[in-house]
Amino acid sequence: MAQKKIVILGTGGTIAGQAQSRTQGVGYKAGQLSVESLLDAVPDLPQLAAGRTGAVLDAVQIAKIDSKDMDWPVWRSLLQAVKAGLEEAATQALVITHGTDTLEESAWLLQAVLQPQKAVVLTCAMRPATSLQADGPQNLRDAVAVATGDVPGVWVVAAGEVHAAREALKVHPYRLNALRSYEGGPCAYVEEGCVRWLRHSAVQYLGWNAARLEQLLACEELPWVEIVQSGALQSARAVHALVAAGVQGLIVAGTGNGTIHQAMEQALLQASEQGVCVWCTTRCLEGQLVGLPAGQGIPVAQAGGDEEIAAHVIKAETAGGLDAVLLPPSKARIAMMLYLACS
Numbered sequence: 001m002a003q004k005k006i007v008i009l010g011t012g013g014t015i016a017g018q019a020q021s022r023t024q025g026v027g028y029k030a031g032q033l034s035v036e037s038l039l040d041a042v043p044d045l046p047q048l049a050a051g052r053t054g055a056v057l058d059a060v061q062i063a064k065i066d067s068k069d070m071d072w073p074v075w076r077s078l079l080q081a082v083k084a085g086l087e088e089a090a091t092q093a094l095v096i097t098h099g100t101d102t103l104e105e106s107a108w109l110l111q112a113v114l115q116p117q118k119a120v121v122l123t124c125a126m127r128p129a130t131s132l133q134a135d136g137p138q139n140l141r142d143a144v145a146v147a148t149g150d151v152p153g154v155w156v157v158a159a160g161e162v163h164a165a166r167e168a169l170k171v172h173p174y175r176l177n178a179l180r181s182y183e184g185g186p187c188a189y190v191e192e193g194c195v196r197w198l199r200h201s202a203v204q205y206l207g208w209n210a211a212r213l214e215q216l217l218a219c220e221e222l223p224w225v226e227i228v229q230s231g232a233l234q235s236a237r238a239v240h241a242l243v244a245a246g247v248q249g250l251i252v253a254g255t256g257n258g259t260i261h262q263a264m265e266q267a268l269l270q271a272s273e274q275g276v277c278v279w280c281t282t283r284c285l286e287g288q289l290v291g292l293p294a295g296q297g298i299p300v301a302q303a304g305g306d307e308e309i310a311a312h313v314i315k316a317e318t319a320g321g322l323d324a325v326l327l328p329p330s331k332a333r334i335a336m337m338l339y340l341a342c343s
Contacts (some may be wrong), residue, residue, distance in 0.1 A: 002090035004055040006147050009081055010035025011074065012065040013099025015136035017128030025174070028128040030066035030099055035059045038097060041129065041137045048141065048193060051148040055092045067099025067106075072221050075109060080217060086116050093119040093147035097140065100124045100178060103156060104168050108331040111154040111165035112338060113208055113216065120154045121147045122165075126176050135159070135176050142190035149195050155187070162188035162195065169328060171285065182286050182328060212342055223340035225249035227329045229283055230260045236267035243271045249336045250276060252322070253283035253329040257290060260322075268322060277340060279313065279325040281332050288326040289314075313339075 010016065012031025016038060019028035036059050039045055049055050062081055063074045078096070085091040098106055107122050114120070123143035125136035135158075143157040154165035159177040167181035181187070188197040208216070224247050228238055242250065252268060254260045258280045260268065272278045282289055292314045312335065314324045325332045 004053045004092045005058045005090055006049045006055050006092055006144060007081075007085045007094045008035055008039065008057055008059045009078065009085075009094060009096045010038065010059065010061045011063045011067070011078065011096065011098050013067050013097060013103075013124055014128055015097050015099075015123070015125035015139070016064065017125075017130075019128045019130050022130055022132050025127055025131055025133065028130070030128070031064040033129055034064075035061050035097060038129070038136065038140055042141050045141060045144055048144050049148060053092060053148075055148070057144075065099075066101070067103065068101040070099075070102045070106065072219070075106065076217060076219075078106070079110070079113060082110060082114060082116070082120060083213070086114065086118055086120075091118065093121065093150065095140070095143045095147050096120070096122045097136075098122050098124050100126060100158075100170050103179070104170060105330055105334050107154050107156050107165035107168055108327075108334050109338075112335060113213065114154075115208075116154060117152045119147050119149065119151055121157055122154070123157045124179075125158075126174065126178050133176070141193070145190055145193050146188070146195050151197070151200065153200070157190065160190050161186040162190065162197075164200075166327075166331070169285070169330075183288075208342075215342055216338065219341055222337040223248040225251065225277075225333050225336045225340070227251045227253060227333055228264070229253040229329075230255055230264050231283075232261075234261035234264045236263050239264060239267035239271055243267075243274065243276055247276060249340055250278045251325070251329050251332045251336060252278065252280045254280050255283060258282050258324055265322075272322060277336060279323050279332055279336060281325050281327060281329055283329065285328075289324050292324055292326075 014030050016033040017028045017030040018032040049057050062077050085094045121143045123139045127133045139158050156163040156168040158179045163181045169182045172178040188195050268278050312326045
């Protein structure tokens with residue numbers, strides 16, 4: 001029987017960043033260090049990984065980028081690597097080092113597409129590896145502790161907290177505890193290498209079938225989807241310009257309970273009639289749209305079998321209405337890209 005292993009996938013980010021001075025917390029260059037260097041910064045990581053199963057660490061460098069520049073080629077490589085790890089019997093769990101700027105989107109992508117039956121844990125840092133306040137080593141140690149627990153799903157670990165992929169959001173540009181769950185708080189805390197679970201992710205859905213996943217991985221690029229926000233003094237010009245340029249989908253970050261300025265709403269209805277996919281959500285940092293009809297998600301057949309996406313989209317009650325999505329704008333955008341790519 002092959003020895004168990006925990007695969008560490010490096011993508012870059014602040015956790016692998018370097019600055020000219022140890023006192024420098026901004027102005028550094030992200031994605032400079034190798035994933036092997038990150039492991040070397042935590043001396044007892046092999047012992048922690050061994051846990052009760054004797055797992056060893058296996059480091060793989062996927063990319064060395066600033067996550068603000070995340071693109072489809074890196075995402076596709078990450079999906080392929082995680083898929084391979086999930087399918088390999090010897091892989092106990094996977095840990096991904098990632099930048100914080102787009103971590104919430106990568107976590108949602110992995111959860112929506114793969115629905116892993118093993119632990120996939122993303123971790124990060126708010127200070128570069130060279131900083132006096134470097135938080136990467138502790139976050140990595142905590143991530144491995146979560147990975148050894150065999151709790152399936154995609155998790156985000158930072159500042160001693162464990163967040164579900166669907167709920168994790170970056171809420172602060174500088175503090176060490178910059179990530180949080182927008183509904184319900186953390187799922188768990190990591191304390192001295194021990195994970196104290198409070199709850200697991202509320203809902204688990206079936207993953208994509210193999211044919212649909214291969215269709216996605218064969219895409220050279222994902223459909224063009226943009227986020228537009230409604231607010232005071234809103235005009236229709238941005239919507240008209242995007243439609244004229246060939247945008248394929250629009251996520252509307254509406255005010256309050258998904259309300260949209262009347263000037264923008266008419267342009268969105270016209271865009272929908274012209275074949276542009278339009279989903280409405282809220283720009284509020286917490287909660288989701290309420291008062292929507294139940295049980296009117298996108299039919300599974302129409303959504304291409306991706307129940308994780310279909311479950312969050314509510315079809316408009318009337319032909320002239322706009323569909324709503326029960327996700328924050330950043331995750332709704334990724335969900336629409338996946339929906340359009342495989343419809």
